[in-house]
Amino acid sequence: MTISVLVCDDQALIRTGFATIIDAQPDLEIVGECGDGRAAVDLAHRLRPDVVVMDVRMPGGDGIEATRRLAGAGVADPVTVLVVTTFNLDEYVYEALRAGASGFLLKDAPPAHLLNGIRTVASGGALLDPEVTRRLVGRYAARIRPPEGRGPTDVLTPRELEVLRLIADGLSNREIAVALQVSPETVKTFVSRILTKLGLRDRVQAVVYAYRTGLVT
CATH class of the missing domain: 1.10.10.10 (Winged helix-like DNA-binding domain superfamily/Winged helix DNA-binding domain)
Known part of the structure; x- marks a missing residue:
């Protein structure tokens, strides 16, 4: 089974890098790319990807609100969201988890971690880095x-x-x-x-x- 993925990040270089890594896998397929949260919601509703790889902070609609609209409580047909971020955005990640994200990764994680994360959340699992999770939630x-x-x-x-x-x-x-x-x-x-x-x-x-x-x- 092929896992369809939508990548949302306002940095074109990161977006392209993610897409290249993901599309090189036989079981993963990029179905769309975008650069802000509003576009992510629109594309996700139209394309129905298995996983949305979502940046947290973006102009023109951030990833937290987009995650809430796609995967939050009360959403009739939720979409699985995997958040990507950096260490200095702890608060944004915590809010994204509360908004319904199934997990998060750091942007500088090895490509294998990104691929494993997509597969994990697509299969219904949750992706948590124990140390960062304890720090985020505890804080x-x-x-x-x-x-x-x-x-x-x-x-x-x-x-x-x-x-x-x-x-x-x-x-x-x-x-x-x-x-x-x-x-x-x-x-x-x-x-x-x-x-x-x-x-x-x-x-x-x-x-x-x-x-x-x-x-x-």
Whole structure:
């Protein structure tokens, strides 16, 4: 199956570089390019790509608002968004994750990381760099008012809470399995139950939720 990709970045050189790397892969295909958030939304609605590779800060409509319109809460037919950014744009990345992005990469990451990231989010996974994720969410979660209603301790079992804390620490399913001495398949079942019970889409939202509710700090 070929994964269709839309690249949105206001820097033509980066856009072209991404497109060249992606199109060279037999399982990936560039279906469009654009340079601002408004164009990204229009093209995504028209082309329906499997993944939008989205810059965060752009003139003429930024990537955060575009992500919210494509993948945010309440969107009837959401599009998967992979955000790309630099280290000095932490706040923008955090807001993009809250807006519904399935993950993020740094622009100076090796090409293999970009390709792996596209494949990961296209298959329904979430792409998180553990160190950066903890720094981002830990830094900005205090600004976000905890959601109203029942918290995680009212909904999840003790074991599910333990798994959620490990997810928030950036651990993969395999790493969680080792930590808890269970099989990866068992962890996958726990993760699915956690997302369903909390009404979350993916691991990115689970991380943000854990910090917002004070489960981890």
